Amino acid sequence: MQNLPIIAGLAFVGAAALFAGSAVAKVSPEEAAKLGLEGTELTPVGAIRAGNADGSIPAWDGGIKAPPAGYEEGKWYVDPYKDDQVLFTITAQNYQQYEDKLSAGTIAMLKKYPDTFKMNVYPSRRSASFPQWLYDGSIWNAANTDWCNPPPGGPNTAQRCVKQEVFRPGVPFPIPKDGGELMYNHTFYFFGKWFTSVAYGFNAFPDGAYAEHVKRERWLVPMYLVGDEKPKGEVFDRKGGAAWCFSQEDLAPPRTAGTMFSGCNYFESVDFEAYLYVPGQRRVRKAPEIGFYDSPGTGSDGLRTADARNLFAQTGGEEWYDWSPPVRKEMYIPYNSYKLADPQYTFKDIVRKGHVNSDIKRYELHRVWVIEGKLKPGFRHLGPHRLVYVDEDSWAAALSDMYDAQGNLWRVSEAYLLNYYNVPMVHWWGDDHSDLVSGRHAGVNGYFNHGAKLGTFPPDFSPSGKPDPDLMTPAGLRKYGVR
Template sequence: MLKTKFALVATLAAGLAAAPAFAKSPADQVAKLGKDLTPFGAEKAGNKDGTIPAWTGGITAPPGGWKPGAQYADPFAADKPTLTITAANAEQHAAKLTPGQMAMLKAYPTWKINVYPTRRSASAPQRVYDAALRNAATAELVEDGNAVKGAAVAPPFPIPKDGREAIWNHLLRWRPPVMKRVIGQAAPTEGGDFTMVQFEDDFLSPYGLPNATPETIGNRVTYLLQRTTAPARLAGQILLAHETLNQVAEPREVWLYNPGQRRVRRAPSTAYDNPGTASDGMRTTDQFDIYNGAIDRYEWKLVGKKEVYIPYNSYKLAGAADSVKPLHLNPDLLRYELHRVWVVEASLKGGAQHIYAKRTFFLDEDSWQAAIVDQYDGRGQLWRVSEGYGMNFYDLPVHSYAVEAHYDLQARRYIALGAIIPNYAYSFGASLTTEDFTPDALRREGTR
């Protein structure tokens, strides 16, 4: 039954992909949004087995007793696992696992997948839903798919016709327009030794601001100011990045402040497969936020939709003192649920260069956030598995990553970034403007 269902959905996706590459969504399809489909294009109904419930709006209010500024309380703390998948029973559940998950279970005897009841908790403000409906009627790919026009605030293509539109939904999904956060990053050795790196990040997203329109956004979609505050040998380093919409026409701009030299310098190319910041070579630049940046080096195929056990509602993981373990995050803190995902395959174009020859993305249908990505080397061997441990930040609300992790099956190491420190913090009420994200502002910040 599962194979038949997947084949039918894949056939539908193939038919949609055969439509003109730059066409906007037909009116009859747009009319389904908010009715049979959620405003973001997910199926409102549950599945036939009853293991995926209907979407009824997600989390619309914080848990009772929670106050803004406090660490996030788990709305589903009473839930218990309904299934635990290990190497011993993985084959019985392979239809709902990714190749990367199967490889992780085979490689690490200490790895397991605790499956909980599915809670379709993803939600967004009404203005974001309104924007998604507008985007569906007006958004289109331009510049050979390297940019999007006619969209703002929400995912641009709630009803995607091809793989490029689907991955743009991840890149331009609903995210906090203004955010400050305190997070950690750890890259343990195979034996488990690591030094925690701590960041204080400021974000500003003109794409998501309340007054954003397709005409006012321009080519700057995100600004990031990242301060390294620990360990002592790295403290004081600051990174400033301007994320552009069309990164082929105008690559992202990055500046670095070095406290030893007490000066700001323009960074060399920070894109594609260049090593990520302080990552010990465990992730590429375009693996920050699970995937970011230009899409021009790959051919993108929309395979279809599938039911997969993916990380979700990761409240237990956020802020846990014992989250970082040898080989992988502590599986007792991880929560997986059965959700429908869009499957997108990215294959490296002939003549293009990247350390990953193929990537398979599993995009959560309710939020368009990449939940899992399997990455393959030039020999076609599975190399790295990325998992995004999402949860609903219900004071906004937004479904976003609490933690993202990238597991290297060949090196038997991984890197984790996010709320892996007990003193993690997120704030969405800061007053930031583009003037806070200029090279001059970076100089003032560094020389205080």
């Protein structure tokens, strides 16, 4: 695989020195005043409110303020933009016209699959919206949230520890000054206070055949909870308090059914403290490999690393990467992927040779934060050079590129973002991780529509969907696992 150029103009010089001097994350009250719901330069979460020069990216007007007509709570999502028409299509034959707004990974996919991989570009809809409390918290955080000082564990934990007493539920650093703040925002972007779901994933072979897996997921996000919403107990109180907690249970294939894990990471440590229940052993053990950097992602058959679940996020007990300074760029990314979330489609429609079916995907032009990470000396990772492209309106990632140890582009990932407007929030509905060398690709268990005929529904964000906090503890995991 040939070396591919990094995005032009993405400077990396002096990043390590920049981070070493960034002891204070909060900004002045005057700078924080740029944030606001209306009439300010920046949106409450830190995006540029204005559109771009030619109007192809509109101004943000609050996003989706209410679910569209026909939507019923707990049912499938209605596409609010179903009448939009394709503006143009980017292919292997014409991509040079749009090259400055394409990632290296996207260009590589166009070249590798010239007859099937394409990009249907639709009008850009800045649909991102969030609850009022998240806007209020984000604005407050800008002038108040800060890193722990001194950080625990030395220099490689300097931007891994936030003081909970100066944080309110919201974007931690809506006006980021360096790549560490960008990555923290992305790692802890808002995808609901809690939810439960039955979700489907796939591992596809070079010929387009695929194997399915089904998992039940339970998410509980204490950093976005207040008062009586917060779980209680030592597991949730240590290390400055739990940030988010996650449990996953295998439902299929039969050989892994019943396997469960759960754990939390914390305000003072991004390391995921996981515990695993194995049915055949009938016991719970600590599982430090789950969620750790380049450990194989669950259900991915080795096609995704643990830190690539949200395309690229912080994990582990210390920082292994040096991050580039903040760069904002206009790019074509998957967005408003409601067609892909339509229950009429199953994996027979979605999975194609080498990639997800291009006829079902929707791309739009959006501004993204481009974050480049290069492995620090003394550390080892399957992907020593990474880029992630983070939507400025939500802090959720839409694209990522992973390079191998020889500097060759290796894995290309897409996340199919949409607004879960009943919350509201922006998160992905399925993703795709493509190996340019083997021709294989995998989708994490984030496709909720595949089980439509089995009676499953989209994630449950309602009070009934709040998982039992006890499940996130070793004792609770043992109790649930025995059942």
